[in-house]
Amino acid sequence: MSLPRSTILAEPAWRPxxxxxxxxxxxxxxxxxxxxxxxxxxxxxxxxxxxxQALAGLAVLVLAVLGVVVVPLxxxxxxxxxxxxxxxxxRVGWLDQESRVAxxxxxxTVDTERGPLERILGLATVxxxxxxxxxxxxIGALDLPVAEQTVTRLxxxxxxxxxxxx
Numbered sequence: 001m002s003l004p005r006s007t008i009l010a011e012p013a014w015r016p017x018x019x020x021x022x023x024x025x026x027x028x029x030x031x032x033x034x035x036x037x038x039x040x041x042x043x044x045x046x047x048x049x050x051x052x053q054a055l056a057g058l059a060v061l062v063l064a065v066l067g068v069v070v071v072p073l074x075x076x077x078x079x080x081x082x083x084x085x086x087x088x089x090x091r092v093g094w095l096d097q098e099s100r101v102a103x104x105x106x107x108x109t110v111d112t113e114r115g116p117l118e119r120i121l122g123l124a125t126v127x128x129x130x131x132x133x134x135x136x137x138x139i140g141a142l143d144l145p146v147a148e149q150t151v152t153r154l155x156x157x158x159x160x161x162x163x164x165x166x
Contacts, residue, residue, distance in 0.1 A: 012080035012089040019121045020079065020141030021072040026117055028067035035060045081139045083150060085157055088128050088137050102137045106130040107158045110151050114144075126150050 039060060043053050075094040082089045088102040109129040118124055124147035126139040142150065 012082035012091055014081050015076065016079050016081070016139075016141035017123055017143045017146070018076075019123055019143070021076050023117055023121055023123060023141055024072035024075055025068045028071060029064075032060065032064040032067060035063070079141070083153060083157070085160075088139070088154070090137050090139055092138075092140070100134070100137050102128055102130045102132065104154075104157050106132060107154065110154045110158070112147050112151055124148075126154075128154065 039053065039057055042056075043050075046053075071094055075092075078091060078093055078097055080089075080091045085104065087104055088107070089100070091097065091099045107128055107130055109127075111127045111129070113125045113127060114123070115125075118141075122144050123141050124144050126142060126147050128137040128139070130137065139147075139150065
């Protein structure tokens with residue numbers, strides 16, 4: 001049995017910004033740089049364990065390739081979002097994937113967040129807080145104009161569904 005497109009089980013239609021891949025690569029690269037700094041400190045302070053240091057360096061190299069190249073591409077292939085008159089749909093993750101549906105009638109607040117890297121890249125995250133114990137729904141790595149339009153649209157749709165969101 002196939003379900004119609006308008007059901008809540010439908011896959012969200014839209015991707016994050018194409019700059020999301022760069023954002024995620026930069027976030028992971030910062031972690032890799034911290035690991036590299038730790039390796040350098042270890043190498044300077046301890047010249048007795050060069051084989052272990054080389055092995056750790058190889059492990060960091062593998063993590064760097066995975067974290068900076070593979071993971072951002074994988075996340076971009078998975079991440080989707082959509083706003084309809086009935087609900088906000090998201091699918092996120094790269095290893096552990098999560099799909100969320102937040103009915104518009106449950107929306108309490110809609111916020112925009114921009115971290116330092118997001119500001120540099122012209123991106124934003126839209127956070128939809130709902131009357132749900134599962135927490136807020138986040139739509140990350142959107143181009144700033146898209147995020148602003150999404151907030152405006154959600155506010156307009158939510159105003160039409162004036163419930164108590166409980």
